[in-house]
Amino acid sequence: MLRLPHETLRQFMKDSFIAVGVPEQDADTCAEVLITADLLGIDSHGIGRLKPIYIDRILAGQISPATTIEVIKETPTTAVIDGHNGMGQVIAKHAMELAIQKAKTYGMGMVAVRNSNHYGIAGYYVRMAAAEGMIGITGTNARPSIAPTFGVENMLGTNPLTFGIPTDEAFPFMLDCATSITQRGKIEVYARLNKPLPQGWVISEDGTSKTNPHEVLDDLVKGKAALLPLGGMGEEMGGYKGYGYATVVEILSAALQQGAFLKALSGFENGQKVPYRLGHFFIAINVEAFTDLPSFKKTTGDILRALRASKKAPGCSRIYTAGEKEYEIMQDRLVNGIPIDEEEKKDILSLRDKFKLPYTFPFENI
Template identity: 70%
Template sequence: MENNIYWIDFDIMEKFMVDVFMGIGVPEEDARICADLLITSDKRGIDSHGIGRLKPIYYDRIKQGIQNPVTHFEMVREGLTTAVVDGHDGMGHVIGKKAMQLAIDKAKAHGMGMVAVRNSTHYGIAGYYASMAIDAGMIGITGTNARPSIAPTFGVENMLGTNPLTFGMPTDEEFPFILDCATSITQRGKIEVYERLGKDLPEGWVIGEDGQAKTDSHQVLIDLVKGTAALTPLGGIGEENGGYKGYGYATVVEILCAALQGGSFLKGLLGFSPEGKPQPYCLGHFFIAINISEFTELESFKKTTGDILRELRNSKKVPGSERIYTAGEKEHLAWLERKDKGVPVNLPLQKNIKDIIKELNLTGYDFPF
């Protein structure tokens, strides 16, 4: 234990999450998909989307009746390279994995594939789906809308979700290029991490109704739900540092996650009825797979991509900086650091895990906390 944090073996934590998902009605095969996505986040050092999301997102929403533990993956419309799917508020991880696999299968047959999804739920780290395409020798692109969090440039109302626009590309290195990030400066999950650690937020991440930055992480989480605070888009408040660019990209994701498939958007994703009662979030996603071999030899693509990344990392550095990174590198380094240590579990997560074990009467878990 270090600083009240215990490190738990990845396999043990993954098995625990499978048992939890099954304990609240998720079929075993689907539970394994969900747990794999969450543990992959922790392996890559993306603590905002790993075990920390198990209770407050999936467990609690299923308990509230606003997310279906059994996923009905309905094909609404299909072409040679395209499809529209309705997820019926099932498990976003299951919907996402099946949708990306469908896009990959279409790309194998026809060079490219795109699948649009409506009525889904939180699908975890977007990079997981891009990695699926990479493993198939393809370029993977995905995006999802989310409950309103971002204010448009010159606005203070939370209108857009954090709406990640994610790209994955194979390389000839030990790790692929994966750009997986929100179109806001930060995302709600990272604010939750700051709140659990009792830390204030950097100035400029969040804007209040008065147009001023807000930094109290605990109060910000309350105000985001109340709608009296909003995340700022990439570039920050106003136009001076390019905030309109992040705002524009967030809007692109919103359109592709709603307009193509007749899905919900903006305030329709709040998760509350007009009467203030919890309801399904009805999120939209899109998945694109591009078969590289239809354009060039896969190994040639990998080498050129690797050359680009290596030249970037070897370029001149800011005085005092040790290194330049490329997208996906830090996640690879996190895995190398964590592979023998496991998942870090802090005090709030320890409480969540103990509460779940008691509620579901799970046995066989002798956690050290």
Template identity: 60%
Template sequence: MTHHIPFDHMHNFMTDVFIGIGVPEEEARTCADVLIESDKRGIDSHGIGRLKPIYYDRIVHQKIQQATTEFEVVRDHLATAVVDGHHGMGMVIAKRCMEMAIEKAKKHGLGMVVARNSTHYGIAGYYPLMATAQDMIGISGTNARPSIAPTFGVENMLGTNPLVFGFPTDEPFDFVNDYATSIIQRGKIEQYAREGRDCPEGLIVGRDGKSKTDSKQILDDLVKGEAALAPIGGIGEETGGYKGYGFATVTEVLSAALQQGAFLKQLIDKDSSGNRKPYELGHYFMAIDIQCFCAPADFRKTAGDIMRALRESEKAPGAERIYTCGEKEYLAGIERANTGVPVNEALQNDIVTMRNELGLDYQFDFE
């Protein structure tokens, strides 16, 4: 049975879990901030559901990630910088990188910071929204362990590689297109598996070129290289799969070439001897100061007018409404403010396991 946990209680719990596994307190709060923002926005694939498998287990059990973050600026030149995260906390690395990009944009109009040797940084949209809050355009992306097959291929080569833009608007929410360049991302499949649901047909391709739907089997097959995600547009060229393939490649290059980081199969978490190793992810962050082009209020008004025109355009028969990027997440935040974070039985077990292993003093209403 699914229970709902208030945001403050969940945020405090996640913060204390991060502290309990060695993350410094301020950095632990940053990590919890990113995860709870995902839960608030209804992005259930990247919130509390990722705390144990993506962070806790990799630090405590697999020992392929550092709880403390050594943030090293290896190259700094006016509007640009290159950072080495030394396998620390991806959310900490990413937030500091975007802060640097924003500060550089304030001085030079544009700022771009890239990172190497990082780890999973949560929802990509968190970082462009840092820029929009300061009247800037924000852009971010990251590579990831191989999941997507190139068009006409069946081998997982590219990560889910989001390419995310944030624009400030004059509406209660800013535009942010926070999604993977595959039709479905691994986190969503993990969510299906927790809920005992199959994946829809046509999203995953096996080595035989046929679609796969068993969520738990897909997760195993992705690790073994026996399955791959289809890029946005689908399998083959007829429905435009080459477009998603191209966008995924753009993010792969921007996440690896500028910072001279790992890419494609180098991002697998095992070395040539089969031993576990860090994922060595790369990220990129851009901030563009709008006031260098026009008054920020004018930009916000124009961007808002575009969104409103799109939503007010003619709807398909039977459709209730048209949405723009960021709107559904904004509405989810309003709804969840009253209900909290939904936690199914599998997540309840993860929460209890982490609490008990760390000896934390927390009680939840599902117990």
């Protein structure tokens, strides 16, 4: 794939957000979250989602480009925020900043959010906490995708449960993944590449596996297909565990803040597009409320290094720990740019032309 410099791509995304009414500072935040996904190699949540998940939804009236954040309830260590259907990245960054601020004073902080939108990679917010010497935890509900164990109806979102932990290495421990085997963004990537899905990722209404990514994306919206939870179908391989964790995230993303949940997050009402009304939660734990930060970082690093040095399986040359691959990909992409696939090129040019943005891209004449 052709690559674009990350600075160019970031500025293009910022300008696109500004073009649809997102204030400049907020547009900068949104672009920063998206380019971080691309730099870390999380291609399902970067430039590929600029048009369909954010710009198109703003134009359809599902997301308010100007974000108003209201604190509904607050204590020294907690807060409940209403995002009033604004930009998810802006709301989420504010919420984690507030959790971190509380943790600096009281050792721990937790903020629950309602009436928000897709906030990009969850890993962005836990990395914020890790950079402050804290353990960060976040989760979000999402439009219905996952079927419960022994079911075929998409009820739960992909509901990531994400952790960021500071270490004495060059990168934090970062576990950012859905509670399903895969997530919509990965299926979107397969669709852009016209590549069939692996067996066992998606289940149809009749209980069989679906592998056509274009059909799956359409059927997920229609409720005719569902993602399987971590562990897969049934109980034999532990599918109930992914289902259970997805439910935990759903509860923490809706019940504490009295927000919407399950089918109410579909983005449709009586056949019409409506706001998604997503909920999130953010937790910051100040390490120094328990022990000194250098000792914590070293112990954490020792654990990770021991795991990577353990005996490899036949044919495998390396063991990774969470966040390591992303760090290495980032080192490459900071220098060599972000890979852009054919569908992303079309979206980039479409937005450029629609908003008359002053960009010329090297792939236009290829």
